[in-house]
Amino acid sequence: MGDPLPDPSDYVVVGAGLAGAATAWQLAARGHQVTLLERDVPAAHNASSHGSARIFRYAYPDPFYTQAVLDSKALWDSLAAEAGTELITPFGAVDYGPTRQPALLAGVLAGAGIGHELLSAAEARSRWPQIAFDTEVLWHPGAGVIDAETSVNAMVALAVRNGARVLTGWTVERVERLGRGTGAGYRLHSAAGETFDAGNVVISAGGWLPRLLDSLPLPAGFLAGLPEFTVRQEQAFHFRYRDGYPGATWPTFIHKAADIQAYGLPGGRDAGFAGQKVAEYNGGPLIPSAADQTGQVDPANRARVVDYVSRYLPGLDPEPYAETTCLFTNTPNEDFLIDRADNLTVVSPCSGHGAKFAPLIGQWAADLATGAAVVPDRFRSTASPALTT
Structure with a gap:
């Protein structure tokens, strides 16, 4: 040995x-x-x-990363063709919130030639009544969900x-x-x-x-x-779609509200295709490394995300039916x-x-x-x- x-x-x-x-x-x-x-x-x-649900999106305030997504998508397409399986499912994405700067993101997408719309909150609510938008909204239909595993x-x-x-x-x-x-x-x-x-x-x-x-x-x-490098044990929660708001009607989203930055996406097979995966960005506890993870969900984080869903996602039952932890390794x-x-x-x-x-x-x-x-x-x-x- x-x-x-x-x-x-x-x-x-x-x-x-x-x-x-x-x-x-x-x-x-x-x-x-x-x-x-x-x-x-x-x-x-x-x-x-792990798992079946990661956001694929083009919207970045930095044009460098938007161009890198374009370059990456060409490789994703080649990979999917060579592997003979779909790896990214299209759902589109919405970006909104007081500090998300949808207009800035729209300008970056326009400069890169990526299709998008900038909608008022009322226009967005009429299109996606399951989401309580609080600012203007960037919509770009080319976004989707990566099956990571x-x-x-x-x-x-x-x-x-x-x-x-x-x-x-x-x-x-x-x-x-x-x-x-x-x-x-x-x-x-x-x-x-x-x-x-x-x-x-x-x-x-x-x-x-x-x-x-x-x-x-x-x-x-x-x-x-x-x-x-810092490592967080993040937590994500799955909330069931209410009647009338099936999974196919949900985009992915990033919402920078005044008191929380949240994101969500269709959860896929990770939770039986029954709901939206929602999490607070960098909301989990810091740990020294992955070796120190506990796999235990922080009750305070769960409470913040449940409160967020209750306020901003009327198309979801605000009681999570599944939850998990994952790792974010961050640079400053x-x-x-x-x-x-x-x-x-x-x-x-x-x-x-x-x-x-x-x-x-x-x-x-x-x-x-x-x-x-x-x-x-x-x-x-x-x-x-x-x-x-």
């Missing part, structure tokens, strides 16, 4: 969530020898990429089809550099005493990243330049991290908005890990000052 496996890989990707699966797929499709190590199983339920499994399957191997139940405890020089390679050590050798390593560990960072052979200057300005020191690449598509970019993040990470291309500067050690959501 303690000896290295006899067949090391050119590239080892740690973590089979959306970002790690996408990176493994992109590397394998380019002909590289790839091994994907996962502490549990791909799209594990105690990580960030199916997407992860599709990318893993395509990586394997291109020669990658997947090892599950393999928890990376530390990474050791072998010798000196950029071509020296690495040895990964598991919690069970196993080892695995690789020429290049990509760490995409999600909420486990903060605890793992100190166990990586990264230069002190590189570590000092990284943003601070909500930009991602895709950075590299020697042959070790760290990937963290953070802050609750990374799912829609998964194929593009895989492309960026593969470009950086192989030296094929650069990634946007904002994802390296110097971060952008502007919030993105």
Whole structure:
């Protein structure tokens, strides 16, 4: 058990969530020898990429991210075609609230050539009477819902089809550099005493990243330049559709009210297609890392979301019929991290908005890990000052 496996890989990707699966797929499709190590199983339920419901949207106040969504959508379409399954279900999206700035978002979409409408609150209420809009509303019909678990499994399957191997139940405890020089390679050590050798390593560990960072052979200057990562145990609640407001009539939404930032989307198979998934953005407790999650819903958070549904979503029964927790790994300005020191690449598509970019993040990470291309500067050690959501 303690000896290295006899067949090391050119590239080892740690973590089979959306970002790690996408990176493994992109590397394998380019002909590289790839091994994907996962502490549990791909799209594990105690990580960030499980389930059937993540928002896909174009509306960002920063044109950089809107253009990145366009670039990502082209890759999503190619992925769905190659996998032979639908990965994004169209529902459209509404954005509203005193601090959501629908007019600003509309201007960004207009500049990118993305179809949208800017509606008054009354116009929006007549179209979606199940929602009590309190400001003007941005509607863009190209938005939808990503099936995260199916997407992860599709990318893993395509990586394997291109020669990658997947090892599950393999928890990376530390990474050791072998010798000196950029071509020296690495040895990964598991919690069970196993080892695995690789020429290049990509760490995409999600909420486990903060605890793992100190166990990586990264230069002190590189570590000092990284943003601070915080992990939240978020909670989401499913509320049944009232009669007359079936799931097909509901858009996804982001609402920045005066006292809460909430989002919602059709819950899909996660809760029997019976209701809308609603959550408070960054409303869960801070935890040191994913290893410290309890899986317990905070009663105060539940009460805030129930109160929100009672006030703003008359088309839902305000009593949740299902609830869950998930992980948000955040940076201070909500930009991602895709950075590299020697042959070790760290990937963290953070802050609750990374799912829609998964194929593009895989492309960026593969470009950086192989030296094929650069990634946007904002994802390296110097971060952008502007919030993105």
